[in-house]
Amino acid sequence: MAITYRSVYLVTDDDCMKKRGKKKKSKKQRVLSVHEEDLVHENEQKEMQELLHGEMEMAGVGGLLPLAFGSTKRKKKMRIHVKFDEDGNQSQIEMQNVGSKRQREEDEDQDLIVKEEAKCDDTHIAAVEKPVNLDKSLEKYWAQRYALFTKFDHGIRLDHEGWFSVTPEVISKHHAKRIACDLVIDAFTGCGGNAIQLALTCRQVIAIDMDPCKIEIAKHNAKVYGVADRIEWLVGDAFQLLPNLQADVIFLSPPWGGPEYLNAPEFTLDTMMMGDQSGIDLFHLARKITSNIVYFLPRNTSKAQIRSLVPEETCEFEHNFLNKKLKTITIYCGALACALDRSSPSPESSG
Structure with missing residues (x-):
């Protein structure tokens, strides 16, 4: 597999506001x-x-005469x-x-x-107060809640795992713009962050998760964004459901194993297990449905392993920077690979 590299620099809305605030403050100081x-x-x-x-006073006329004559000019x-x-x-x-x-x-x-x-x-909308019983390990994610969902205060719901597994909205929005097609499958929808943005650029989204509670949360969040009618929700194991589905693009964002994945010097697909299936097995299963695959992975993912997935084809290895920090990587395969370098990409054409 030939790999081409691209870096995408994204900024959250709250970070833009901070920068604008600093500029206004300095301008005011100059004025x-x-x-x-x-x-x-x-x-x-x-x-x-x-x-x-x-x-x-010395002349004895103090207070008898005005100190100014005929002046109507006001003091500045x-x-x-x-x-x-x-x-x-x-x-x-x-x-x-x-x-x-x-x-x-x-x-x-x-x-x-x-x-x-x-x-x-x-x-x-009134700001949502921090839950009293919020786990201390989730406090840093709470501080980033508007980066996860810009409409967080409109009633967004997240379970414990959702806090650290949901894709920051600006990144999922970037994915959705690149994927834009008729039918896309979000094979591991979780709390719905990716499916929501995909529904804004694609005609139909099939969202899968084996946890019915997560599907209910995702449904609710999709209603907040007004896209629930464009998403078909399936409860079940992606490895069992995918062989019976068709799509123009498959978006893969499986569980990475929690925040601990960053402690490893390198993240590998063969150790990312979903039951008895690995991340490599997942990729090859998706390839049976379409060659247009988007694989969303940790920033420390092994490049050598990605290269070995499809040796005879080209894929795009995209570094996703968020507020100048490398956050994640995204692998684009099929017609989506290097689509930004072509004048008229059409992911629907190959499947």
Whole structure:
């Protein structure tokens, strides 16, 4: 098997928002620059007023005459900016004149921010609170819940295994765009993350899982995303069901054995067991249905073993980076291999 390599860099929505927030903050700091000449001018005016007041007191006319004649000019407003260091202690006080023109500009910026927030509020859902009985081993996945499902607060459900086995949404969305076809099989659907995104790009999805509880969770999550009508749910063993099915593409994301797979220097398909069947057996079974296979695997998967699966064909070995970190790899076979390098890929044409 000839292997071509590709790296895909994806970013979660929350990471984009953090970056945008940092840019806005730095821009605001640049706008609020210090104008020392205004502060000096203000001090000079105060000194002149105090000197004139003292001379009038000595002349015995203090308080009898105005200090300015015929002036209707209002004193310029001063904006005070207090800066704090990293420890929260006050480090510097800055003053800036507030002109009417500048005030209008700031009002425009505030209106823009309000409009942007209003757009978000149209679909605002109250944030789900962290479950009191959440297992400590799942807390880091809870912190990443919006990367797993952007509609998490709309009622997404996950079981214990689902927290660490569901595909981050931005990656599953990327897969779905590449797979787009008439009929696709998600052979290990779990809590439905992959099936949901596939249903948004494919006409029909067949989702399989041997755990009926996971199928019920996946059905519920599909309703949250409004795609339940495009997914056919099958409860059973993929090794028994696949020989009786047909599809344009088969998506394989079998259990990797929990988070412990990362502790091994290399992940191999022959040790990824599903009952008495291995990951290699699964691949060859899928090949009997279609050559268009997408195999979603850990980032430390053996390249040599992937190369040996189909020695006479080409496959694409895609590195999936998430927020600049290598997260997973995806193997594309058949018409899907190197499809991005061709002008008109058509996975339905070969089966």
